[in-house]
Amino acid sequence: xxxxHQWPATLVxxxxxxxxxxxxxxxTSNPNLYWYRQAAGRGLQLLFYSVGIGQISSxxxxxxSASRPQDRQFxxxxxxxxxxxxxxYLCAWVPAPNYGYTFGSGTRLTVV
Amino acid sequence: xxxxxQSPQSLHVQEGDSTNFTCSFPSSNFYALxxxxxxxxxxxEALFVMTLNGDEKKKGRxxxxxNTKEGYSYLYIKGSQPEDSATYLCAxxxxxxxxxxxxxxxxxxxx
Numbered sequence: 449x450x451x452x453h454q455w456p457a458t459l460v461x462x463x464x465x466x467x468x469x470x471x472x473x474x475x476t477s478n479p480n481l482y483w484y485r486q487a488a489g490r491g492l493q494l495l496f497y498s499v500g501i502g503q504i505s506s507x508x509x510x511x512x513s514a515s516r517p518q519d520r521q522f523x524x525x526x527x528x529x530x531x532x533x534x535x536x537y538l539c540a541w542v543p544a545p546n547y548g549y550t551f552g553s554g555t556r557l558t559v560v
Numbered sequence: 561x562x563x564x565x566q567s568p569q570s571l572h573v574q575e576g577d578s579t580n581f582t583c584s585f586p587s588s589n590f591y592a593l594x595x596x597x598x599x600x601x602x603x604x605e606a607l608f609v610m611t612l613n614g615d616e617k618k619k620g621r622x623x624x625x626x627n628t629k630e631g632y633s634y635l636y637i638k639g640s641q642p643e644d645s646a647t648y649l650c651a652x653x654x655x656x657x658x659x660x661x662x663x664x665x666x667x668x669x670x671x
């Protein structure tokens with residue numbers, strides 16, 4: 449079956465520390481993968497998407513980066529977190545054309 | 561900058577009553593319109609994907625309509641139940657990978 453896994457569920461990190469969030473998809477190959485963030489008081493914002501290994505598109509300039517080292521793995525990183533990086537991060541993919549996104553369980557990141 | 565507006569921002573509805581809310585989006589470069597339900601402590605869950613002007617979709621007590629020419633979609637909930645309490649998100653898609661989410665309508669069902 450097709451599933452999407454995201455971890456960790458919650459994270460509290462000091463300002464200036466690095467970040468690595470991981471997302472993996474099972475039961476499919478060559479999926480389009482997406483990272484979204486919801487900051488306080490705002491809607492879901494697309495951060496990055498990837499159509500294949502090593503292919504990353506960035507939607508907004510920011511302190512974050514993404515990598516796709518393997519077909520079903522999508523990683524969100526930062527070298528030095530800012531307070532404004534706090535939010536709820538969601539990984540997503542689209543199982544089939546004309547399907548909505550299927551989201552991972554999300555990571556609540558608090559930068560202190 | 562593309563704008564996807566949802567209204568109202570928040571809504572309190574008595575159990576058993578019907579309700580609806582709106583998503584407005586740009587009327588050009590339309591590819592698809594998604595609706596999601598986002599319950600507290602869970603991930604958003606896709607309700608509908610709508611691609612054609614005049615589309616109407618239904619899933620149980622929830623239905624949605626789409627008007628791409630004027631740039632709006634309505635979500636209707638008939639006979640609200642406590643489990644309908646959630647945030648309802650719409651997402652305007654200019655392409656498969658170019659998707660803008662609204663801020664959502666937070667629905668509270670009152671017992």
